[in-house]
Structure formats: structure tokens, C-alpha cells
Amino acid sequence: xxxxxxxxxxxxxxxxxxxxxxxxxxxxxxxxxxxxxxxxxxxxxxxxxxxxxxxxxxxxxxxxxxxxxxxxxxxxxxxxxxxxxxxxxxxxxxxxxxxxxxxxxxxxxxxxxxxxxxxxxxxxxxxxxxxxxxxxxxxxxxxxxxxxxxxxxxxxxxxxxxxxxxxxxxxxxxxxxxxxxxxxxxxxxxxxxxxxxxxxxxxxxxxxxxxxxxxxxxxxxxxxxxxxxxxxxxxxxxxxxxxxxxxxxxxxxxxxxxxxxxxxxxxxxxxxxxxxxxxxxxxxxxxxxxxxxxxxxxxxxxxxxxxxxxxxxxxxxxxxxxxxxxxxxxxxxxxxxxxxxxxxxxxxxxxxxxxxxxxxxxxxxxxxxxxxxxxxxxxxxxxxxxxxxxxxxxxxxxxxxxxx
Amino acid sequence: xxxxxxxxxxxxxxxxxxxxxxxxxxxxxxxxxxxxxxxxxxxxxxxxxxxxxxxxxxxxxxxxxxxxxxxxxxxxxxxxxxxxxxxxxxxxxxxxxxxxxxxxxxxxxxxxxxxxxxxxxxxxxxxxxxxxxxxxxxxxxxxxxxxxxxxxxxxxxxxxxxxxxxxxxxxxxxxxxxxxxxxxxxxxxxxxxxxxxxxxxxxxxxxxxxxxxxxxxxxxxxxxxxxxxxxxxxxxxxxxxxxxxxxxxxxxxxxxxxxxxxxxxxxxxxxxxxxxxxxxxxxxxxxxxxxxxxxxxxxxxxxx
Numbered sequence: 202x203x204x205x206x207x208x209x210x211x212x213x214x215x216x217x218x219x220x221x222x223x224x225x226x227x228x229x230x231x232x233x234x235x236x237x238x239x240x241x242x243x244x245x246x247x248x249x250x251x252x253x254x255x256x257x258x259x260x261x262x263x264x265x266x267x268x269x270x271x272x273x274x275x276x277x278x279x280x281x282x283x284x285x286x287x288x289x290x291x292x293x294x295x296x297x298x299x300x301x302x303x304x305x306x307x308x309x310x311x312x313x314x315x316x317x318x319x320x321x322x323x324x325x326x327x328x329x330x331x332x333x334x335x336x337x338x339x340x341x342x343x344x345x346x347x348x349x350x351x352x353x354x355x356x357x358x359x360x361x362x363x364x365x366x367x368x369x370x371x372x373x374x375x376x377x378x379x380x381x382x383x384x385x386x387x388x389x390x391x392x393x394x395x396x397x398x399x400x401x402x403x404x405x406x407x408x409x410x411x412x413x414x415x416x417x418x419x420x421x422x423x424x425x426x427x428x429x430x431x432x433x434x435x436x437x438x439x440x441x442x443x444x445x446x447x448x449x450x451x452x453x454x455x456x457x458x459x460x461x462x463x464x465x466x467x468x469x470x471x472x473x474x475x476x477x478x479x480x481x482x483x484x485x486x487x488x489x490x491x492x493x494x495x496x497x498x499x500x501x502x503x504x505x506x507x508x509x510x511x512x513x514x515x516x517x518x519x520x521x522x523x524x525x526x527x528x529x530x531x532x533x534x535x536x537x538x539x540x541x542x543x544x545x546x547x548x549x550x551x552x553x554x555x556x557x558x559x560x561x562x563x564x565x566x567x568x569x570x571x572x573x574x575x576x577x578x579x580x581x582x583x584x585x586x587x588x589x590x591x592x593x594x595x596x597x598x599x600x601x602x603x604x605x
Numbered sequence: 606x607x608x609x610x611x612x613x614x615x616x617x618x619x620x621x622x623x624x625x626x627x628x629x630x631x632x633x634x635x636x637x638x639x640x641x642x643x644x645x646x647x648x649x650x651x652x653x654x655x656x657x658x659x660x661x662x663x664x665x666x667x668x669x670x671x672x673x674x675x676x677x678x679x680x681x682x683x684x685x686x687x688x689x690x691x692x693x694x695x696x697x698x699x700x701x702x703x704x705x706x707x708x709x710x711x712x713x714x715x716x717x718x719x720x721x722x723x724x725x726x727x728x729x730x731x732x733x734x735x736x737x738x739x740x741x742x743x744x745x746x747x748x749x750x751x752x753x754x755x756x757x758x759x760x761x762x763x764x765x766x767x768x769x770x771x772x773x774x775x776x777x778x779x780x781x782x783x784x785x786x787x788x789x790x791x792x793x794x795x796x797x798x799x800x801x802x803x804x805x806x807x808x809x810x811x812x813x814x815x816x817x818x819x820x821x822x823x824x825x826x827x828x829x830x831x832x833x834x835x836x837x838x839x840x841x842x843x844x845x846x847x848x849x850x851x852x853x854x855x856x857x858x859x860x861x862x863x864x865x866x867x868x869x870x871x872x873x874x875x876x877x878x879x880x881x882x883x884x885x886x887x888x889x890x891x892x893x894x895x896x897x898x899x900x901x902x903x904x905x906x907x908x909x
Contacts, residue, residue: 254803275809287800291822304809352808 202387203265203355204230205251210260212246212412220246222412224260228356231386233379234417235403237393239435239535243412244392248358251390252281265355275304280349281358285365286341288333294320294344295329301352319351339370350381356388363398375402396436400424408432410535430589433486433582434534439518441486441582443534444554445526450479455501455578457485458525458552462501468578474592475583483592484528486582489518492558495573507570508555517560521572525554533589650884656877657681664873680878687875689853693861697840700771700857704778704839705832711779712786712831713824717816719787720794721802731791734784742781746848749777753849769851777845782838786831793827794820829894836890840883858883 205228212221221243228234236244249255251262253274261268269277280301288297298316307315320326323343333341342362349357362378363371379402382389393399399406400420407417408431416428427433433441447456453469455462469475475483495502505523512518528534558574560566583592656664658676684690718724719731750768753776757767765772797820805815843859850856853864862883865876 252803252807254806273811274803274806275811277807279807281804281807283800283804285798285800287798287804289801289805289819300805301808304805304814348808 202230204228204232204263205356205388205390206261206263207247208261208263210247210250210262211258212243212250212255213258219243219258219412221250224412224414226407226414226417228388228390230388233382233389233391233402233404235391235393235399235406236409237396237399237406237435238409238415239537240394241411242409244394244409245360246412247409248281248360248390248392251277251356252279252358253277278354279356279358280352280354282345282349282360282362284361286333286345286362288341288344288348290333293330293332294325294336297333297344298329298347298351301348305352315351319347323347338366339374342366342370342374346378346381350385354387356390357382359389359391361393362391364393364395371398378402397438400436406436408435410435426591426593427486427582428591430484430486430528430530430533430584430591431535433584433591437488439489439557439559440535441488442492442554442556443484443486443528443584444556445482445528445586446485447480447482448475448478450476455485455581457501457503458523458554460501460503460524462576462578464578468581471594472583472592473595478583478585478592482526482586484530484584484586484589486584487556487576487580489557490559491577491580492521492556493575493577494558494560494564495575498575498577500575500577503556503574503576505556505572505574507566507568507572509568510566512562514562516562517564517566519558519560519566519572521556521558521574522553523556523574524552526552527554530586530589653877653884654881656873657881659874661874680874681882683872683875684879684882687861687864687879689856689861689864690879692854693856693858696771696855697858700775700778700846701836701839703775704782705835707775708779708782708786708835709828709832712783712790713821713828715783715787716790716794717820720791721799734788737784738781738788742844746844749780749845750848753777768849769855771850771855774846774849774857777849778839778842782835785834789831789834790824790827793824797823833891833894837887840887 207224207226210221210224211219213219224243224247226234236247238244246255250257251264251269253269253272253276257270261270263269264277264279289300292300295316298319299312302312302315316329317326320329323346325340325343325347328336328340333344336344342365345362349359359378363374366374375398378391391399391402400423403420405417406420406423408415408423410431416423416432418426423432423436427436427441430443434443444457446462448454449456450469453464453466455464493500503523503525505521507519508522509520510517511520556574566572584590585592655671655673657680658673658678659670660675660677660679663670663673663675719727719734753766753773754768756773757763763770766776767773801819801823802812802815805819806812810818841859842857843863846857846860847863850860858879862876862879865872865879
């Protein structure tokens with residue numbers, strides 16, 4: 202077991218846009234770190250550089266304190282699980298599991314005991330003589346995991362290992378991988394584009410975009426205090442509601458469309474950074490679960506109209522159209538998280554934003570109805586519209602790296 | 606399961622019945638066509654074999670004899686006792702085995718380079734490999750002959766290469782077997798996901814080790830398909846061998862077969878017996894690897 206360090210790592214393909222730009226990240230011994238981001242953000246490239254399958258253009262990667270830039274993959278003593286499993290189709294399950302041991306000249310008898318032990322743990326005991334083509338997706342996934350585990354490597358690298366599984370199996374394997382990692386206490390770097398996977402599995406989550414690391418933190422803090430608009434829009438499902446608002450720090454008000462929201466003094470006091478934005482427009486974010494049906498709640502009231510109600514069984518997801526300015530800087534947020542611009546438009550109002558709310562399932566709501574929602578100003582997130590960076594609250598200081 | 610679920614009789618609609626019968630008719634038509642094609646393909650082979658067993662006077666009779674009524678093996682003994690038969694067998698075997706072995710090794714390495722490595726001029730090279738196969742062989746014979754005859758004067762090379770040397774013919778055969786073999790194998794190699802090699806390398810294999818342990822077994826069917834192609838090409842080739850090999854001791858079987866046609870006419874009986882004998886090795890080789898080629902050719906067709 203060992204830690205993995207990225208020190209100013211850059212990867213250039215061809216020479217134009219870097220796939221990974223000045224990446225600094227440490228994965229501690231025994232830690233489970235998830236690299237997450239939309240496709241093409243450089244997360245897989247970063248992982249492949251650790252494996253030695255991709256050359257490093259600049260910077261250093263260290264495993265257990267040793268610089269591995271010029272080491273061949275086999276000299277790094279790491280194990281990798283590939284997205285398509287990469288099981289050797291002409292070898293049996295047993296031979297697949299034993300391949301790494303054979304390459305490392307482990308004695309035959311020990312190979313046998315170790316392979317059989319792993320097969321038993323993973324429930325593959327009676328499939329050792331089958332070939333990969335005769336296995337189901339979940340079983341193949343388990344063989345791929347087993348092949349990594351049996352070697353007892355310094356670190357695990359996993360490249361979207363669950364993306365080929367169906368939804369139910371994915372949830373099951375998600376827990377299983379996390380359990381295995383905890384039991385073995387092996388350093389693990391896991392790449393995924395699925396933020397739910399990232400949030401549920403990692404001790405820490407590193408969010409990447411366009412080759413640049415955006416934020417590294419525990420899942421909870423990533424959710425509570427996103428460092429910028431991109432992280433705010435990427436983490437969380439459904440994503441955070443984002444809109445534009447004018448701010449007046451002196452008067453303590455926030456102008457949301459035609460509604461003036463009063464910011465209590467404690468909100469202002471905890472965000473001294475807001476003072477500099479007086480008279481300007483900022484991006485304001487609110488999580489869907491913090492948008493509440495007004496009855497019984499304090500806080501700023503917003504009027505709107507229900508566009509759509511999606512029942513999820515345990516709760517309902519309500520799309521509410523309110524009069525406010527939509528976010529103009531769509532380049533700063535995750536493209537996939539942006540709802541389509543409101544197609545209908547509230548009568549007589551200029552601009553409209555669709556606000557997503559997570560409501561109690563017992564509320565009777567119908568599309569077309571007028572509704573009033575309450576928003577607790579304490580739960581608002583503020584972002585600089587120029588850079589996308591969060592305007593931090595002193596109560597939740599941003600300790601981790603912030604992309605510039 | 607002894608219980609039979611009673612079912613309401615399904616009303617048979619005329620409309621549902623007719624498309625079925627039309628489909629059956631169409632299927633029958635295709636089958637008849639396939640049968641016709643089969644007969645056209647098989648008949649010459651049958652005629653060759655049956656002629657080989659006919660005594661001389663029955664071969665050119667005005668009323669064709671479909672089946673040899675008094676089969677004889679004298680044609681076969683005539684053929685095998687014809688001058689230089691065993692020389693020709695030996696030469697053919699040498700040429701074929703060297704061509705198959707060399708083309709497999711060279712084509713595998715070349716295909717590996719084309720499929721797995723990026724280098725300057727790779728695309729044009731692939732186009733050239735395709736283009737070369739489109740040049741008619743007959744147009745090349747004279748230039749190739751001139752080149753080969755010059756090699757006869759080059760010291761060091763002229764032991765192996767040149768006109769009237771088996772090595773020369775082998776080199777000629779490789780020029781048209783290799784492009785096809787490289788192209789086919791490249792398709793097979795492209796069909797192997799690169800993660801398999803990468804996984805092997807992470808698991809502790811060297812790059813070469815990954816080729817040998819993972820790639821080579823996986824392109825096995827491709828190698829078999831290629832070797833069959835090379836075998837058939839080298840075994841059946843006539844025109845190059847006929848032009849390049851002058852001395853009777855150095856001729857291959859196909860050239861030897863032509864020796865039955867003389868100024869006084871053609872000895873059809875021994876010729877057909879010889880031809881039958883010559884087709885045996887190809888059939889045997891094909892039967893040996895036939896199960897693999899069926900898989901190999903489809904796999905190659907889908908990918909690449």
C-alpha cells in the first residue's frame with residue numbers, strides 16, 4: 202500500500218488544449234478518492250498516467266514517495282479495473298485471475314490458494330473453469346475486481362467500472378466495491394462521470410473540468426460548500442437551482458426579478474465578501490430541497506406557477522416557473538445540469554426561471570396552479586458572475602483547492 | 606408436465622395465411638438458385654475426377670459418359686510415373702511452406718505496426734497496401750522478370766533469388782500474398798480492444814509479452830485464415846512459376862501439369878489424374894482448419 206501524488210501534472214495531446222492542466226492531488230494511503238467530471242474533462246487521462254499507460258508531459262507522479270514518470274506499467278505495482286473489464290476472452294476465469302500472479306512468478310501452489318480464496322470471497326467459486334463469454338455482466342465485473350485484488354497491489358485504479366452495468370446491479374456493486382476497499386484498506390483512485398457514484402463511494406471527491414481540478418473535498422462539504430458554479434451545478438441530483446440577482450449589501454436586499462428578498466444581518470455578516478458586489482449582479486444558488494412550499498415556513502416568499510410535477514414515490518419533484526433572471530454565464534456551469542430555458546414564460550413578465558423544488562409527497566400540486574415558495578436566505582449560495590467562484594461564508598470556509 | 610392447457614381455437618385468417626405461403630415460395634426459389642450455383646461450381650470438379658478414372662478411349666467419346674463404367678487407375682500411375690513428378694511435388698511443398706511461414710510472420714508484424722502504432726505516413730501506407738492488390742498480376746510479370754533476371758548477377762543474393770530459382774518464385778508470391786495478409790490481420794488486430802493489452806501490461810507483462818500472450822492467441826483465427834489464403838495462392842499459382850522456372854527439375858506441380866499438353870495434343874486422362882492429385886493437399890489442409898476459418902472469416906468481416 203502506498204499513497205499517490207500528482208505534482209503539477211500536465212498532459213498535452215498534439216499540442217493545443219491540455220487534457221490535464223497542472224494537476225495537484227494527493228491520495229493518502231488507504232484512501233478512496235473519486236475523480237469525477239463530465240466526459241472529456243481529463244479524469245481518465247489522469248488515471249491512465251498513474252497506470253503508466255499515458256506519458257506525462259510535465260510534472261511528477263509519485264507512488265509511495267517514488268517518482269514513477271519513467272516506469273513501465275508493470276513496474277508500478279498497481280492494479281487497474283477497466284470500463285469494459287478487459288477480461289482475456291481466451292482464458293478461463295481462473296487463468297484471468299491468476300494472470301497477474303503468473304506474470305510476477307508467484308509459485309503455482311500459492312497462485313492456486315490465492316485465486317481460490319478471492320473467487321470464494323467474490324462468489325465466483327464454481328465459475329473458475331468458465332470463459333468470460335459465459336458470464337453475466339455482474340460476474341464479469343467481479344472477475345475484473347478479483348483480478349485487481351488478488352495481486353495485492355499498492356493501489357487500485359478504477360476507470361468507470363460500473364458504467365456497463367444496469368441500474369440495479371450498479372447500486373449493488375457500488376456498495377460492494379466500497380466495502381471491499383474498506384476491508385482491504387487499499388489506496389484507490391476511482392474515475393466516474395456519475396456524481397452519485399462519486400458522492401456515495403469516495404472518502405474525498407475531486408471534481409475536474411476541462412483538465413482543471415475544480416475542488417477536492419469530502420462529499421458532504423462538496424455539496425454544502427461548492428467552490429464555484431461548476432461544482433455547484435455538477436454535484437447534486439437534481440442539480441442546484443441557479444439564477445441571477447442584484448445585491449445591495451448596505452440595504453441588505455437581494456433583487457430576484459421583481460421580488461425583493463431581505464437578507465438578515467447574520468447572513469450578511471457571515472458573507473463579508475458580498476459587500477464588494479453591492480450594486481452588481483451575482484449568481485444565486487439554492488438546492489431543490491431548500492425550496493419549500495410557503496405554508497408553514499418562514500423566509501423569503503417567491504410567487505410562481507407550477508409547470509410540471511414529477512412524482513418519485515417518496516417525494517415529488519416540482520418545476521416552478523418564477524419571474525427572475527436566468528443565469529447568463531452558461532459557460533461556467535455543467536452543461537448537462539442546465540434545464541432548458543422556460544418555454545412558456547409567465548404572462549406579462551419579462552424573464553422566467555424554472556425553479557426545481559423537492560416537495561413532500563402529500564402536498565397536492567397540479568401543473569398550472571399558482572404556488573408560493575419559501576426560501577431561507579441562510580441556505581442561499583452566492584457566486585461571482587465574472588469568475589464563477591463562490592463568495593464564501595465564514596462559517597463554511599473553503600479549505601480546499603479552488604480553480605482559478 | 607402432463608396437464609395440457611386448453612386453448613380457444615385461434616381463428617385462422619386468410620390474410621395471415623397468404624404471406625406465409627408467399628414467404629415459403631420465395632425461400633424455395635432462393636434454395637433452387639443456390640442449388641443451381643452449387644451444381645455449376647461442383648460439376649467441373651466432378652468431371653475432373655470422373656475423367657481421371659476413365660480409360661483413354663472413353664474420355665473423348667461423342668456421347669458424354671457421365672459416370673466411368675469401367676473405372677481404371679492407370680491414369681494415376683501414368684501421372685505419377687511422368688517425368689519430374691516427385692521433383693514437382695517437392696518443389697511445390699518447399700514453395701508453399703516457405704510462403705505460408707514467411708507471410709504469417711511478416712504480415713503479423715506489419716499488421717501489428719499498422720493497427721497498434723501511430724507513425725508518420727501510416728494512412729498512405731494502408732492505402733498503398735489496398736492499391737497494390739488492384740494491380741493485375743499479368744501486367745507485372747515482365748517488369749518482375751527483368752528485375753529478377755538482374756538479381757542473377759548480384760553476388761551473394763543470386764544463390765537464393767533470381768530467375769529459375771525457387772527463392773525467386775517465393776519472393777514473387779510474397780508480393781501478392783503479403784498485402785492481403787497484412788490487410789486481413791490488421792482487421793483482426795483492430796478487433797482486439799486495446800484495454801486487453803493495457804490490462805496485461807498493468808498486470809505485469811512486458812509490451813512484447815502482451816503481444817505474445819494476449820494478442821497472438823486472439824488473432825489465431827486470423828492467422829489461420831491468412832495461412833489458408835497463402836497456401837491456396839502459392840499452391841495454385843501457375844503463370845509466375847511457368848515464366849520464372851525454366852529447368853524441369855525446378856518446376857512446381859502446376860507447371861508440371863502443363864507438361865501433359867504437348868505438340869501432339871493433350872493427354873487428358875493422366876492430366877485429370879494429376880489435377881485430382883494436386884487438389885488433394887488443398888482439400889486436406891482446408892478440412893484440417895475448416896472449423897476455424899468459418900469463425901475467422903466472419904470475425905474479420907465484421908471488424909476491419
